[in-house]
Amino acid sequence: MKAIVVGSGFGGLSAAALLAKDGFKVTVIEKNEQIGGRASVYSENDFYFDMGPSWYLMPDVYEKFYAEFDKKPQDFFQLDKLDPSYRIFFGDEKVVDIASDIEKNYQLFESFEEGGAEKLKKYLAESQEVYDFSIDEMLYRDYTSVLDFLSGKLMLRGYKLKIWENLQHYVNNHFESDEARKIVQYSIGFLGGSPQNTPSFYHIMSHIDLTMGVWYPQGGMRKVASSMQDLCQEYGVEFKLNEPVQKLEVNDHQVKRVITDKSSYEADIVLVNADYAHAEIELLDESNQTYDERYWDKKVLAPSAMVAYLGIDKEMDQFAHHNLFLDKDWEAGFDSLFDPKKAVWPKNPSYYVNVPSKTDKSAAPEGYETLFILIPLAPGIEDTPQIREEFYNMIMDDLENKIGETIRDHILVKRIFALTDFKERYNAYKGTALGLSHTLRQTALFRPAHMSKKVKNLYYSGHYTHPGIGVPMVLISSQIVAQEIKERHSK
Ligand SMILES: Cc1cc2nc3c(=O)[nH]c(=O)nc-3n(C[C@H](O)[C@H](O)[C@H](O)COP(=O)(O)OP(=O)(O)OC[C@H]3O[C@@H](n4cnc5c(N)ncnc54)[C@H](O)[C@@H]3O)c2cc1C
Numbered sequence: 001m002k003a004i005v006v007g008s009g010f011g012g013l014s015a016a017a018l019l020a021k022d023g024f025k026v027t028v029i030e031k032n033e034q035i036g037g038r039a040s041v042y043s044e045n046d047f048y049f050d051m052g053p054s055w056y057l058m059p060d061v062y063e064k065f066y067a068e069f070d071k072k073p074q075d076f077f078q079l080d081k082l083d084p085s086y087r088i089f090f091g092d093e094k095v096v097d098i099a100s101d102i103e104k105n106y107q108l109f110e111s112f113e114e115g116g117a118e119k120l121k122k123y124l125a126e127s128q129e130v131y132d133f134s135i136d137e138m139l140y141r142d143y144t145s146v147l148d149f150l151s152g153k154l155m156l157r158g159y160k161l162k163i164w165e166n167l168q169h170y171v172n173n174h175f176e177s178d179e180a181r182k183i184v185q186y187s188i189g190f191l192g193g194s195p196q197n198t199p200s201f202y203h204i205m206s207h208i209d210l211t212m213g214v215w216y217p218q219g220g221m222r223k224v225a226s227s228m229q230d231l232c233q234e235y236g237v238e239f240k241l242n243e244p245v246q247k248l249e250v251n252d253h254q255v256k257r258v259i260t261d262k263s264s265y266e267a268d269i270v271l272v273n274a275d276y277a278h279a280e281i282e283l284l285d286e287s288n289q290t291y292d293e294r295y296w297d298k299k300v301l302a303p304s305a306m307v308a309y310l311g312i313d314k315e316m317d318q319f320a321h322h323n324l325f326l327d328k329d330w331e332a333g334f335d336s337l338f339d340p341k342k343a344v345w346p347k348n349p350s351y352y353v354n355v356p357s358k359t360d361k362s363a364a365p366e367g368y369e370t371l372f373i374l375i376p377l378a379p380g381i382e383d384t385p386q387i388r389e390e391f392y393n394m395i396m397d398d399l400e401n402k403i404g405e406t407i408r409d410h411i412l413v414k415r416i417f418a419l420t421d422f423k424e425r426y427n428a429y430k431g432t433a434l435g436l437s438h439t440l441r442q443t444a445l446f447r448p449a450h451m452s453k454k455v456k457n458l459y460y461s462g463h464y465t466h467p468g469i470g471v472p473m474v475l476i477s478s479q480i481v482a483q484e485i486k487e488r489h490s491k
Contacts, residue, residue, distance in 0.1 A: 056214070
């Protein structure tokens with residue numbers, strides 16, 4: 001049977017490899033010049049930038065994925081545990097390192113507030129319990145009806161573990177100090193949410209980053225994407241690059257042909273990894289859309305971003321591999337991302353600086369550094385070269401001030417990527433960088449389905465679907481959908 005996969009992000013690559021292993025003849029059709037999607041690579045003058053994901057979290061999920069092929073991550077890349085896991089700059093007052101050794105983090109929390117070590121132990125024990133529960137019961141399964149979601153076991157354990165409460169409330173009940181609260185909440189940014197709009201279920205993120213640790217695949221996240229392309233090729237998957245899909249031609253409730261700007265392809269099944277909203281609104285006729293434009297317009301989108309990729313001609317000791325600059329006025333920062341009435345280019349945003357050259361000598365020439373500066377922004381706001389440049393200079397003023405050294409005088413490579421680029425390069429709805437936020441009403445059953453409700457042989461994988469945002473989640477999404485396809489089409 002012929003399977004066409006539209007898009008070669010992690011969702012497309014992983015699903016293509018799984019389907020090919022299950023005996024499908026798979027062709028991946030990608031709009032851009034390279035594979036990887038959000039995990040594209042930009043290189044200039046021997047500086048290499050992973051354009052999107054940079055945190056390798058949940059190593060157990062990657063292991064489970066490679067195990068489907070009787071492999072392990074280390075068959076493809078060297079995996080190192082980072083220490084420190086990351087560095088946090090609290091305004092211009094305090095800099096702390098989160099260690100890979102959890103004992104050191106207990107001491108750190110004790111320095112924030114009395115009993116901080118014990119409080120963190122308790123918080124992480126709860127977080128681990130919910131993580132184990134979610135891996136066993138929630139993440140690797142699909143939800144096709146309310147009954148799935150309301151299953152007794154899930155509701156009972158969920159109630160006991162308080163997973164439906166709001167995260168901010170949950171955290172405030174556990175910690176008093178501003179530092180402790182921010183450390184256990186910042187990671188919600190990975191899920192494109194804010195502590196006020198995200199269920200406390202996602203405090204599993206603290207088990208993930210504080211207990212399981214932050215890892216780095218040598219060669220960068222691009223190595224992980226290319227390992228999946230290697231798997232695909234081992235099972236005979238064909239790749240078409242630079243070939244945007246323009247239409248999914250449906251007859252008798254089945255996609256019969258996939259039309260691109262260059263050709264057209266027959267398909268027995270079609271799996272879309274391209275942005276879900278783009279596929280439904282732009283590739284399908286209205287009568288075949290499960291989710292029309294009004295549906296998408298009402299959704300809470302995860303933020304967009306502005307990312308500056310900088311290659312600089314010196315080394316900088318002030319930075320660790322991952323660095324978070326957290327704003328004092330952090331609640332207002334979330335408002336400017338999620339409250340449509342307050343959606344503006346923010347004045348004092350929190351931001352993230354990734355310096356992979358700290359760990360990976362292949363990222364930059366010797367003695368030089370590769371910087372990736374990411375500032376979350378509300379999707380859909382005005383984006384012009386002038387606004388970007390002013391915003392970039394505002395951030396650089398702040399950054400140089402906090403680290404006490406100039407960066408702008410040392411730049412050899414500079415590229416800015418923001419809202420409209422997300423839209424143009426990835427067909428991202430309103431320029432969202434991360435897809436759909438993980439609010440309670442956009443979790444599990446309430447995310448767009450893996451299977452079209454109108455077109456029988458049309459499937460979806462990727463960050464819009466359950467379980468959601470982030471490379472590990474996207475791999476799980478492909479495992480769920482590949483299993484469903486296998487079961488349905490082998491009958
Ligand atoms: C800046 C940034 C930082 C991030 N950091 C992290 C991190 O540190 N760790 C982490 O785990 N996750 C991170 N994420 C999230 C993670 O990158 C995403 O959740 C994941 O990569 C999404 O994969 P996907 O396959 O669902 O979508 P995508 O990667 O977007 O793949 C979709 C593909 O479809 C293609 N496409 C679109 N339209 C068409 C069309 N018409 N025809 C053909 N092809 C089409 C696109 O070009 C793209 O290649 C980050 C994301 C961003 C943007």
